[in-house]
Amino acid sequence: MPASPAAFGRSSFTVGGITFRPTGIRKSLVTPSKPTEPENEWLSLSNLDRVVTPAFSSTIHFFEGADQSFECIVTGLKRSLAEVLVHFFPLAGRLVLREDGLVDLHCNDKGAIFIEASVAVDLAAFGGPQPMDAISGLEIARLGPGPIYMPDQLESMPTLVVQVTKFKCGAIAIATNWHHTIADGSAGCHFIKSWSEVATGRGISLVPNHNRQLLAPRKPPNPSLVQGYSTKSAHNLNNVNTDRELMQSFTGSKEPPVINTFHLDKMTVQKMKDRANEELGQEAARKFTSAEGISAILWKKMTEARRVKVEDAVDVDDYLPDGTQTRFFMFVDGRKKLDMPAGYFGNVVCSACAVSTEEDILEKSSVYAASLIREACKRADGDYFRSLIDWVEVQGSSPSKSEHVNSAGHDVAATFWTFFPLYEMEFGFGKPVYSARNSPPRPLIDGIAMMPSSKGPGNMTALLNLSADRMARLRLDTEFQTCFIG
The missing domain is CATH 3.30.559.10 (Chloramphenicol acetyltransferase-like domain)
Structure with missing residues (x-):
């Protein structure tokens, strides 16, 4: 074993x-x-x-x-x-x-x-x-x-x-x-x-x-465009990682978080994108990207895995009632939006925030979720980045973090590294046979990290972060199994 x-x-x-x-x-x-x-x-x-x-x-x-x-x-x-x-x-x-x-x-x-x-x-x-x-x-x-x-x-x-x-x-x-x-x-x-x-x-x-x-922030600062950020401290993450009762109070699950790896071949990625675009209709001015199509499906599937049927619930708190809010945080790179010089070394990212209810994500088509994600990312333009810089300045010494850090267990955070040159990094003893993020499981939020695949362009590797019970339910989902091989 x-x-x-x-x-x-x-x-x-x-x-x-x-x-x-x-x-x-x-x-x-x-x-x-x-x-x-x-x-x-x-x-x-x-x-x-x-x-x-x-x-x-x-x-x-x-x-x-x-x-x-x-x-x-x-x-x-x-x-x-x-x-x-x-x-x-x-x-x-x-x-x-x-x-x-x-x-x-x-x-x-x-x-x-x-x-x-x-x-x-x-x-x-x-x-x-x-x-x-x-x-x-x-x-x-x-x-x-x-x-x-x-x-x-x-x-x-x-x-x-x-x-x-x-x-x-x-x-x-x-x-x-x-x-x-x-x-x-x-x-x-x-x-x-x-x-x-x-x-x-x-x-x-x-x-x-x-x-x-x-x-640098503007003078005077103008933080008016910022949403999805708060001044909550992130320090409780360390405690939640080791305290199962505290974990349940945040996420609704006592099960520890796990990261599982799944593979999407080029043809499957194209089918997922085509499916969303077919529902969007021929008259649409801009078709959905692979990131938008994949994110929409995973938002739906992770929401399904999160909701326990009434007859399976251990107690009433295990069942999430209608009206429960869910947010999707997509990490957006701002280098082009801010016209940053090539090679700028630092952070130029923000988290775009799409908001819905769990029943809408479950009951409506993937176009609904994809459209919410698209609009959230569209709002994260150069003006938004400048407003975020100003917002942090206004907070002064207060901790300032994306709200996904202290999610209450109903949200998803996604990052796409599919265009990063992870397989171009040779150190003198051949090409890497496998490359990916290597972060530990996080307890407070369902996570998606899309990686390039060793099988070449168009193929992807998905690293999904969920509590163990939700991961088990996700793996049993027939529709999920047809797309994600793990």
């Missing part, structure tokens, strides 16, 4: 009834090969950096057996990381808590945390390449329980953690974790691709731009 990936991060894990321990674990710091320029020692965060969830964004890349020794692989990765950190120096710095409660970025070249580990079992024992947050390195780095990672008055917070793991079969996994306060998914992938370019002697194809003053 495959080992549970979640078990690996502990001091031991079990495969087939036999307990193994990771061997040869080494933790070190990799500093830039040249010091940061003095004028860049303190880098002001933008308001779009301050509004994201203070967690680590994580990816994992798997490679088949390399013809180099593990020692040579690690040496090459450390050397190239030191070189690329000269350009991406924020990832060698530390997040520091100011006296007023705001966080600043100190580019002090203290270095990225680099972990190397060997595992005396084959990758196949884990079920093959897949997201494995337990080998992300975050637990070994000892940054705290997560998923919220914030500096305090005594301890600063590293901004980059890397773990390289070698399996008995020779497979290599590179897990990369950057603090979301420093960079969004687009910027994080820009860093990893640049690292891979340096590792293979190609040189950086796109030099990062660190001018965060490009996202």
